[in-house]
Amino acid sequence: MQLTLEFGGGLELLCESVKIHNVNVDPAEDGGDKLTMKSLLAWVRTNLIKERPEMFMKGDSVRPGVLVLVNDCDWELSGQLDTTLEEKDVVVFISTLHGG
Amino acid sequence: MDEAEVVKPKKNAVGGRLCCLCNQRRPALKRPKTLEQICRECFYTVFEEEIHRVIVDNQLFKPGERIAIGASGGKDSTVLAYVMSELNRRHNYGLDLFLLSVDEGITGYRDDSLETVKRNEIQYGLPLKVVSYKDLYGWTMDEIVKIIGLKNNCTFCGVFRRQALDRGAALLKVDKLVTGHNADDIAETVLLNILRGDIARLSRCTSITTGEEGPIPRCKPFKYTYEKEIVMYAYFKRLDYFSTECIYSPNAYRGFAREFIKDLERLRPRAILDIIKSGEDFRISTSTKMPEQGTCERCGYISSQKWCKACVLLDGLNRGLPKLGIGRSRGPNSDRQRDMKQSNGTRDIQSKQCGTLDF
Ligand SMILES: [Zn+2]
Ligand SMILES: [Zn+2]
Ligand SMILES: [Zn+2]
Numbered sequence: 001m002q003l004t005l006e007f008g009g010g011l012e013l014l015c016e017s018v019k020i021h022n023v024n025v026d027p028a029e030d031g032g033d034k035l036t037m038k039s040l041l042a043w044v045r046t047n048l049i050k051e052r053p054e055m056f057m058k059g060d061s062v063r064p065g066v067l068v069l070v071n072d073c074d075w076e077l078s079g080q081l082d083t084t085l086e087e088k089d090v091v092v093f094i095s096t097l098h099g100g
Numbered sequence: 101m102d103e104a105e106v107v108k109p110k111k112n113a114v115g116g117r118l119c120c121l122c123n124q125r126r127p128a129l130k131r132p133k134t135l136e137q138i139c140r141e142c143f144y145t146v147f148e149e150e151i152h153r154v155i156v157d158n159q160l161f162k163p164g165e166r167i168a169i170g171a172s173g174g175k176d177s178t179v180l181a182y183v184m185s186e187l188n189r190r191h192n193y194g195l196d197l198f199l200l201s202v203d204e205g206i207t208g209y210r211d212d213s214l215e216t217v218k219r220n221e222i223q224y225g226l227p228l229k230v231v232s233y234k235d236l237y238g239w240t241m242d243e244i245v246k247i248i249g250l251k252n253n254c255t256f257c258g259v260f261r262r263q264a265l266d267r268g269a270a271l272l273k274v275d276k277l278v279t280g281h282n283a284d285d286i287a288e289t290v291l292l293n294i295l296r297g298d299i300a301r302l303s304r305c306t307s308i309t310t311g312e313e314g315p316i317p318r319c320k321p322f323k324y325t326y327e328k329e330i331v332m333y334a335y336f337k338r339l340d341y342f343s344t345e346c347i348y349s350p351n352a353y354r355g356f357a358r359e360f361i362k363d364l365e366r367l368r369p370r371a372i373l374d375i376i377k378s379g380e381d382f383r384i385s386t387s388t389k390m391p392e393q394g395t396c397e398r399c400g401y402i403s404s405q406k407w408c409k410a411c412v413l414l415d416g417l418n419r420g421l422p423k424l425g426i427g428r429s430r431g432p433n434s435d436r437q438r439d440m441k442q443s444n445g446t447r448d449i450q451s452k453q454c455g456t457l458d459f
Contacts, residue, residue: 009175009331010343064362067331074129074332077137095343096175096284096331097358 001027001035001087005044009095011066014056015048023047037068038081040091055095067094121146128336132326132369140336147333151321152187158308160319163194166274168316170265171199171220171228173213176280178220178341179330180322184278185224198272199224202264203232204257205240213342223340231268233260237414248422259409263401269316281320284327284361287372290379291357299382306379313393314402326372328365 005021012019025043027035038060049056057063061081068075069092075083085091119127119139127137131146138146154160161167169184171177181199188195201217204210214230221228234240237260245253269277286306293302304310309319322330334341364371395401396408407415416422 008335008343064359064366065327067328067335069335072128072336073126076130077127092335094331094335096327097362 001025001085003040003085003088004090005048006090006092008092010097011056011093011095014051014053016050021048035085036081037070037075037083037085040085041081056093062093065095065097067096068092129332132328132365133373135369143332143336147325147329148183148186151183151325152191154308154324155187155321160309160321161193161195161276165276166196166198166272168198168200168229168269168272168274168277169226170277170279171201171217173201173216173220173342174280175331175334175341175343176282176322178216178339179334180278180280181220181224181226182337182339184321185226197226198274199226199228200265200268200272200277201228201230202261202268203230203234204261205233205242207242216340216342219340229268229272231264231271233264236260236264236267237410239414239417244417244422247417256413259413263408263410266315266401274316277316277318279318279320280322282322282325282327282330283372283376286320286323286379287361287375288355288357290375291361295357302379303383306376306383324373324376
């Protein structure tokens with residue numbers, strides 16, 4: 001599944017200062033043709049985060065203070081970890097924890 | 101809580117819920133304050149108008165005043181500069197607005213964030229004044245860190261910045277300084293002051309205006325504004341801000357209090373406002389006496405001691421004794437007094453002391 005992932009608010013520093021990643025994630029790991037945010041986060045942690053993963057995740061979700069938008073919509077409206085992703089979705093992660 | 105209720109497939113534009121304010125457009129975010137699901141346009145309106153209400157209800161400004169916006173290039177002060185200039189126009193506040201930045205002299209950090217502020221100057225049409233540690237004190241933070249190392253550098257940063265802002269404000273001849281402290285920051289400060297048993301600061305830290313007895317009063321129009329909404333606003337409006345951590349504040353140290361607040365917010369977003377409310381209700385008529393006002397014999401800055409804290413630190417630096425003025429060598433009483441005086445109405449918290457360069 002083709003997705004665009006964007007890291008902002010300082011999170012890009014955890015993935016070699018690259019803000020936008022066009023990625024291909026295999027939904028089969030989720031046991032079907034659906035990919036949930038929960039498994040995307042696990043994938044991101046393994047494949048994109050190069051340092052200090054604790055700045056990005058806590059438990060199996062993002063660290064509190066990291067905002068997530070799916071297609072420019074707050075993931076709190078779409079079920080957070082249960083949000084299902086579709087082809088060409090854009091997922092944005094922004095840290096609120098940097099800078100004043 | 102009501103996490104369970106929002107299991108709603110995204111992009112379900114037809115069957116999905118609509119914005120609960122306009123009932124027309126698809127919601128774009130869930131407000132932490134109210135849990136309302138609102139669209140982008142309604143969000144802009146409520147976000148800006150709530151800040152307007154805070155400004156009006158607390159009579160933060162008078163027509164004709166000159167106001168400096170403490171600008172670090174970070175998210176809070178960038179959004180503050182944008183919203184202040186919008187509201188000033190829209191509601192005819194009649195204010196003369198300026199951006200005021202401090203250049204601590206931190207290569208690879210401050211120079212980059214200052215570039216952001218310089219772009220803001222053009223984008224928002226607000227005149228910018230930059231005051232530098234080098235000009236004011238003869239030292240950059242890079243030079244100071246070379247001498248004292250990474251351990252106490254935040255003491256220097258904090259003391260110098262507070263004074264630098266006051267001096268910059270004086271140069272601009274402004275009546276007030278506004279800063280981007282948000283509701284999360286204030287809740288965090290309340291908690292830290294409770295944990296330290298610092299009643300004097302606890303009573304003060306929730307005030308929307310502080311330092312009225314000092315040279316330049318400071319106020320916080322974002323006192324009730326959630327960090328989440330500030331960042332969402334900046335994101336949706338594509339505002340240009342800088343978000344790299346300070347190289348002298350390793351690991352983006354935020355402190356346990358911040359972490360705790362963010363954890364609480366996830367469980368119950370109202371918690372942030374409730375903590376601020378608790379802090380306000382704690383406002384005890386303190387028996388702790390504020391030390392008497394005086395001025396520094398060397399530089400003329402307000403001080404309860406012979407020399408102000410910045411001059412003590414500078415003297416140590418210039419004499420090659422940089423540890424002078426750091427730490428608690430005297431008795432707890434004189435130390436406490438000095439602290440109180442030095443903080444002079446501004447907050448003094450651990451986790452945002454230096455790295456974020458948040459004023
Ligand atoms: Zn609406
Ligand atoms: Zn510092
Ligand atoms: Zn002095």
